[in-house]
Amino acid sequence: METSSGMFQSATSTRTSSTTGSTKSVRSASSEDRKSVGSGTGSGMSPIDMECKIQAERITKILDETVYKTKLAICIPYLVREYSILSKILTDEDVENLLYIFDLYDNPMTCASLMDATVLEEIKEGNLSFKNRLNPDLGQMIYILNSYPALKPRIEERIDQMRMECEEIEKDTPTAEEQNTLTAIDYLRNLELFRELMVVKVNKTAEQELSEKFNARKLEVSNAKLTTQIQEYQTKLREENEQFQAIMKQKEKTIEQMKQELALLEQNAAASLRKKIIESEREMVLESRTHAIKVELLQEEEAEAKEAHENMLRRNLLEEKNLRTRRCKVETQLLSWLQKYDLEMGDKQLEVDEYTEKYEEQLRIFEELQAKLVEQDLEYIPLMEERDNEYHQEMTAKMNKFMLEHAARVIQHAWREVLANRAEKKRLRRLIREKKRRKAEEAALAKKKLRMAAAEAAANQN
8 A cells, every 4th residue: 555655646746747847838838929929020910910829829739739638538448458559658657657547447445435434335245336436647647648749640540540440330330339439539520620610710800700790790681681582482482383283283184184085095006906916817828828839939949050050060170170281381480480580699699798798897896996985984983983982971971960969959958858857856845845844733733732622621520
């Protein structure tokens, strides 16, 4: 119990330091805003406009912080399940503080309300409701998680996943846990919408609001005029509707008459169809007879065509013999032409040899030029490499110098923050000592009063 009380005191002390740190950030933000006002007045804006702009920026900062803290609160169950994320990003001290808060929430036997007998009996019976638990300092938990910017992308990624899951959940019947996520995402959407509306409202000037009110009044007057016109048009529409209904009744009567006429026409059409079917059957019998006659005629024509085909074959055989003789004549003529071609190609080969000698000479000149180019490359490439090395050394020297200067700035800034935190802790220790001293004095006075009262009571009895 002593260790738990010590851890709780450390948590409260860190919470007070967080509140003081937040007040410091607000003061520093206000001072920066005042400086921006001083610089903005010179740029042509009035002090009132600059003050309104500063207040709008402060409100947007506060709303952004509340939206992010709401996202943290929604993602706390996910972070508890995925403990490896917190252990990688948070320090050991903050992880111990979070574990202590989780332990207080999960173990109601450490509750300070156990001094009450009724609460003790309820816990023994198994009633672990929220009223019988120690309400953990959830604000301290949010402060610890908010102090790590490396956790922000994980939170944004998880919120996007939850939104996609909610879109899929809304299609089906959600469970109790899914309903909780739906309500949380719905609350976050409303909060983001409130932030957007607040930004739009704050960025408006007084002139814009007056112009909007003036336009609204104009619209009200025009709306009254339009309502009167709408009423007039409604009366006209009623009269036209009555006329239309009368016309429709007349048309319905004509439609009934036309239906009766159509029924008569259908009867007549059925009778005519029957007559046409009988006539078509008669025509089909006649055509079948004519078809048989045509088949006989076609068979006779087929026999005649076969005889003509045989005659054609005989003629084609004679023509084939004639063509073969002509082929032999063409082949002998082709052989004579080939001999002439061989004689002519012998003369052309001499010309080809001359051209090949010229080509080999040009190729030799090209190879000599290419060898000279290789020798020049051997001198040019090392020079370019030396130039690149010098440029690389110069750039690395500049980069090292910039990194050293940046590291010096970061170390100086961190050392200033350490000194400020130490001063703040010393001031808090002094306040705690003064509180303890006052409590001791009050207890001593109470004891003195009790002793005096006991002495007076004994004196009265005597």
